Amino acid sequence: MPELPEVETVRRQLDERLRGKRVSSITLLKSGREFPVGEKFVDGVQGRVIEAVERRAKLLVWKLNDGNAITAHLKMTGRFVFVYPSYVPTKHDRMIFDIEGVSLVWSDVRQFGFMKIVSSDELETILAGYGPEPLETSVAELADRLIAPKTRMIKAALLNQEVIAGIGNIYADEALHRAGIRPTRRLGRVSSEERLRLAKEIKSVLGESVAQQGTSANDYVDTRGKKGGFLSFLRVYGREGEGCVNCRTPIKKIVLGQRGTHYCPTCQA
């Protein structure tokens, strides 16, 4: 469940240790399902210098010194972990990078994640498809993204990366609870005050989670193999049946668009 705060945590750690370094070699492990990598990826990355590791939405972007970039998406269970050079690969490891003596493993239990090389033109197209970055955009501008289509449920809008980038299932539920808006509410029935409140809460919850290095509800760990610290600050996600922090009403869980959705039936109208 890496969402913006988790991906940002990984980005910072990767950038800190990889920026300016040359990729010495890549070991392809090819365990499990074939993924769009292979020899071409190795040829396109080996010998290049990583100029920076950036993030847009939930996508990691490694800028290379030949003008190309690597895009990496963790999806649900992808992870980058720094290891010792003597590391022995385990079942779900896909690749090991040797970057000037630093060893980095890319592994992915469910194999939904990817790493691929893109040209600068391709990268531009990919990034243009995302909505605004919530931590770098004003409350007013974010609120304006949540207007149409009128019949769309507000949680569906929050999960759509073209509307606002980086929000996933956990932070959608959390922001809606903080703003007092039920996830099933249609955009057309949300007042401008509520939109502003929600936009503000999106920024707050994401910012607070980044400060705690993300949430580890299930699989997520950072590049040191450490869990994020935000789990205990969640107010509704994963708290079905527990009393709401505001009113003690038991938190309800429903399925909305095939996702578990948590809310307080009293606080969220």
Place this chain on the structure above:
DNA sequence: ATATGCACCTGTGTGC
């Protein structure tokens, strides 16, 4: 244009 539902995967937890 928008909504719906499935597919992609494996590990874990639950009920029988």
Place this chain on the structure above:
DNA sequence: TGCACACAGGTGCATA
């Protein structure tokens, strides 16, 4: 103990 199955959820795609 074994077994079947629901569930976890980001995203792309086929279908309605």
